[in-house]
Amino acid sequence: MQLLKSIYKTWRRKAFSTLIVDDYRKWKGLDLQVASWHVAKHINTDKPHVAVLLPTSGMFPVSLTAIWSLGKTIVPLNYLLTKEEIDFIIADSGVDTVITVDAMIDMIGGLPDGIKAIKLDKMSFGGLPPIRKSVKCESDMLAALLYTSGTSGKPKGVMLSAGNLLANVDQCKRWVSFAKNDVFLGLLPQFHSFGFTATTLIPSAIGATAVYCAKFNPRKVLDLIRKNKPTVMLAIPSMFNAILNSKSAKASDFDSIRFALSGGEALPDAVYEGFKNRLDVTILEGYGLTETAPVTNLCRPEEQRRGTVGKPVYDVSERIVDENENELPAGQDGEIRITGPNIMQGYFNLEEETKNAFDSKGYFKTGDMGQLDEDGFLYITGRIKEMLIIAGENVFPREIEEVLMNHPDVIAAGVVGRRCCSR
Numbered sequence: 480m481q482l483l484k485s486i487y488k489t490w491r492r493k494a495f496s497t498l499i500v501d502d503y504r505k506w507k508g509l510d511l512q513v514a515s516w517h518v519a520k521h522i523n524t525d526k527p528h529v530a531v532l533l534p535t536s537g538m539f540p541v542s543l544t545a546i547w548s549l550g551k552t553i554v555p556l557n558y559l560l561t562k563e564e565i566d567f568i569i570a571d572s573g574v575d576t577v578i579t580v581d582a583m584i585d586m587i588g589g590l591p592d593g594i595k596a597i598k599l600d601k602m603s604f605g606g607l608p609p610i611r612k613s614v615k616c617e618s619d620m621l622a623a624l625l626y627t628s629g630t631s632g633k634p635k636g637v638m639l640s641a642g643n644l645l646a647n648v649d650q651c652k653r654w655v656s657f658a659k660n661d662v663f664l665g666l667l668p669q670f671h672s673f674g675f676t677a678t679t680l681i682p683s684a685i686g687a688t689a690v691y692c693a694k695f696n697p698r699k700v701l702d703l704i705r706k707n708k709p710t711v712m713l714a715i716p717s718m719f720n721a722i723l724n725s726k727s728a729k730a731s732d733f734d735s736i737r738f739a740l741s742g743g744e745a746l747p748d749a750v751y752e753g754f755k756n757r758l759d760v761t762i763l764e765g766y767g768l769t770e771t772a773p774v775t776n777l778c779r780p781e782e783q784r785r786g787t788v789g790k791p792v793y794d795v796s797e798r799i800v801d802e803n804e805n806e807l808p809a810g811q812d813g814e815i816r817i818t819g820p821n822i823m824q825g826y827f828n829l830e831e832e833t834k835n836a837f838d839s840k841g842y843f844k845t846g847d848m849g850q851l852d853e854d855g856f857l858y859i860t861g862r863i864k865e866m867l868i869i870a871g872e873n874v875f876p877r878e879i880e881e882v883l884m885n886h887p888d889v890i891a892a893g894v895v896g897r898r899c900c901s902r
Contacts, residue, residue, distance in 0.1 A: 480616035482645045482684060483547045486540070487512065487613075489686040498682075499537035500707060501691040506537040511544075516608045518545035521597050524576045528624060530554040530569060531670075532579040532587070534693035538599050539669040540683050542578045547622065547641075550614030554624045555670035560634075562588045568626050568634055569594060572827070618642030624827055625672055627769040636827030637672075637769045646820035647772040648680050650792040654777050655738060657711065659686040662735075664709035666692050666700060666718055672773035673742050677713050687711075697725040701732060708735035715743040716750055717891070719762060723753045724890060730759040738780065740765050745859060747884040747892075751785065764788045766859060770836070770843060772821040776857050787856040795819035798842060799851055807850075812860050815849045816842035 490498070493508035500506075506514075518541055522529060529546045531553055533539050539555075546553045554572045556565055565587055569577070577590060580600040590596055616622075622641040626634040651657065663682045667674030682689040690707045692700060695718060703709075712733075714722075719741055722728055733739075739754070742765045754760045763780065766788035767773035775797070778789030791797050798806050799813040807813045822843050825833030837843055848860040861876065876894035883892035 480547055480613075480620065480622065480641045480645075481618070482622075482641060482648065482680065483544060483613060483616070485684045486544055486680075487515075489684065490515075493686055497688065498686070499540070499689050499691065501536040501538075502534070502693045503536060503538075510604070511537065511541055513607060514541040514604045515544040515548065516610060517602060517604050518542055518578065518597070518599070519548050519611055520608045521602065522546065522549055522551070522576060522578075524595070526551075526573055526575050527621075528552045528554050528572050528574045530556050530572065530574040530577040532556040532558060532577050532583045533599070533669070534580070534583065535665060535667070535669050535674065535691045536693055537689075537691065538580070540679055542599070543679070546578075547616070548611065548613040550616055550620070552621045552624055554626075554636075555675065556587075557626065557668070557670045558583055558587055559668075564634060566591050568636075571634075572624055572626075572636060616641055618645070619824075621824065623675070625670075625675065625769050627672075635829060635832065638824040638827050639772050640824050643772045643821050643823060644676065644680060646794070647676055647774055648684050650794060650819075650821065651677065651681055651774050651777065652685060654792045655779060657681060657685055657687065661685075661687040661711050662707060662709040663687055663689045663711045664692075664700075664704065664707075664713070665689050666695055666712075666714045672767070672769040673713070673715075676773060677740075677742075695721070697721045698727065701725060701728055704732050704735075710735055710737045712736050712739045714739075714741060716741055716746045719746070719754060720750045720891065723750055723758070728758060730757070733758055733760045736760055739763065740777070742767065742774075748881055749884045749889075766857060768845060768847075770823040770845075771817060771819070772823070775817050775819070775821070778856075782856075784856055787852075787858050789857065790855045791817075791819075791857070795821070796842075797851065797857065799849065800838075804838065809851050809853045812848055812850050814863060815845045815847045815857070815859075816840075817845060818842045 490508035490512040497505050529551050531542050576595045578597045618641050620641045623639045624636045665678035669679050739760050739762045741762050754762050763778040766776040775795050776788040796818050798816050801813050850858050879894045880892045883889050
């Protein structure tokens, strides 16, 4: 696998440089490489998939590379789900081994019977383990199985190949010119596609430093920023909002930041303006889905336009269609359809849902509404299923939320529809 080779090569090249700082320790390239070999030694299963249940830390890329070196697929477990949902994912993916730590097992209420736990907090990483030659993997190998919410209420396993992930790492790296001297602030959980690719795979592949925070806390994040001087800050709007509302935050704290990106949901105007005016940071927005590995659009600093998620990254093509599949011109709202080398292989064991996820031209149906402007910038309107009809008019919750967020006494807002008998 080319991505695994890139990561291992980077770790060897920077054997004595600190590449990861987390809540538990600092990891040099040599530490990461040796730890990966140690973990691989403990993975003894005939199953093709291995689950990972870990806090955001250097332990995640260590486990990830160990799994890939054996030609197996990683299944990151979302520890914020219910025990029933986690048990479903373990059963659906067919894993019998979970790489984890005791605290995470306690957090989710225990693992199902018959599941083997490889506990990294009980493992010694001292000495040099037997060096195992990595299994040769093709680009179409299933590299990651990321579970996302399903329409039936059951999570769906999104199948991402080695080629999908490598493509997205390369797309992001070239689009924003990430470099080995960058310092990434990793606030996102690594089980999530955004954290998986943007704050784990990208810095690991290019040799940049990553500073991880296992549990988000605004005060702690500000301390990490002051101490480590990150150049790249990736977060979701609620995190940016919490930092903005921290009284101790000041503009000088963010002097090192050259690229601040928000994703996962729309960035409220109040948060954008607050960061820009009070902290002198312009937050850019991006767009993507788990099914797209995940990044499809990024707003670059030199092309910043408020309200847009930017143009499609390299090798991604987008079109906007109406309910009859007719392609719409610039300025008109419709469903966003996407194609590119980063698009998933399909949904695990869900042949019909996979088939229905793509249109007749091979474009992935995102389920999101938006429009392109004349210059190719994408504007997100909302989710098709979120659209409300009020007195015959189409209204998206985001529009109402933006109005509420502009009130000085409102920190966060959410809008849901309710059937009204008088309408």
